[in-house]
Amino acid sequence: MVPITSMDVSIIILNYKQKGLVKQCVKGILQSHINVSYEIIVVDNHSHDGCIEMLREIFPQVITLASEKNKGFAYGNNLGIQKSRGKYIVIINPDIAFTDNVIKNMIAYMEKNKNAGIVAPKLINPDGTIQYSCRRFPKIFTPILRRTFLGNFSFAKKWLNAYLMEDWDHNSNKKVDWIFGAIFMIRKEFLKKVGLFDERFFLYFEDCDLCRRFWEKNYEVWYLADIELTHYHQRLSGQKNGILSIFDKATRIHIASAIKYFAKYLGTSSPRHDKA
Secondary structure: OOOOOOEEEEEEEEEOOOHHHHHHHHHHHHHOOOOOOEEEEEEEOOOOOOHHHHHHHHOOOOEEEEOOOOOOHHHHHHHHHHHOOEEEEEEEOOOEEOOOOHHHHHHHHHHHOOOEEEEEEEEEOOOOOEEOOEEOOOOOOHHHHHHOHHHHOHHHHHHHHHHOOOOOOOOOOEEOOEEOOOEEEEEHHHHHHHOOOOOOOOOOOHHHHHHHHHHHOOOEEEEEEEEEEEEOOOOHHHOOOHHHHHHOHHHHHHHHHHHHHHHHOOOOOOOOOOOO
């Protein structure tokens, strides 16, 4: 990494009790061939898991920040963004298996497409199947269809298939409504105009909200199918279905974020909706 006052890319990893994954993620980044100047910033969301101490001992070149309280995904990543010096910012979950040329290829796409504000690679499950990591903007009834018996009806299945973009093969680069926050690159110049992650969202919908605000400024969001990464994803909010899901903490947080999202945009139309 180059010790200069400004650089090409800032890579931000948010940790909450995932010390082992953070170690592997940082190691993968450092061992990859990144041919631009970059910095790694790890933000610890009040984990008390020894992650910061481990990083300072093994990877002293990594910038570490410790939040005094776990205030969620948006708040933690905003801490990292505010500390960052890069022209581009990469938000990455520690459960992403980092590989060579990912940063290089995302930057190359940004440089060629000057209106691209957010880009993200195709995500692959550990078994080699495609992880559906981009979506069309949700409607207010989307969470209801996904979490109740209503989703079993044929009309609902058709609509949910379109929402999840399962009607598309994910094998070509495409402008999309929004992309999962598991990993994406943000053009910092545009982020300054759009604003940081909305910290009203503790977890879930902050990525959808940010992409929506980018589209409101006519900044494009791209899914890059020709760049692939493996994501060891555990969908915490989807472990229980139906009435049982209300007893699951992650599901309750997801529902709360959905309510906040639809309340925020009540009476407004989506800036773009990629129809099937």
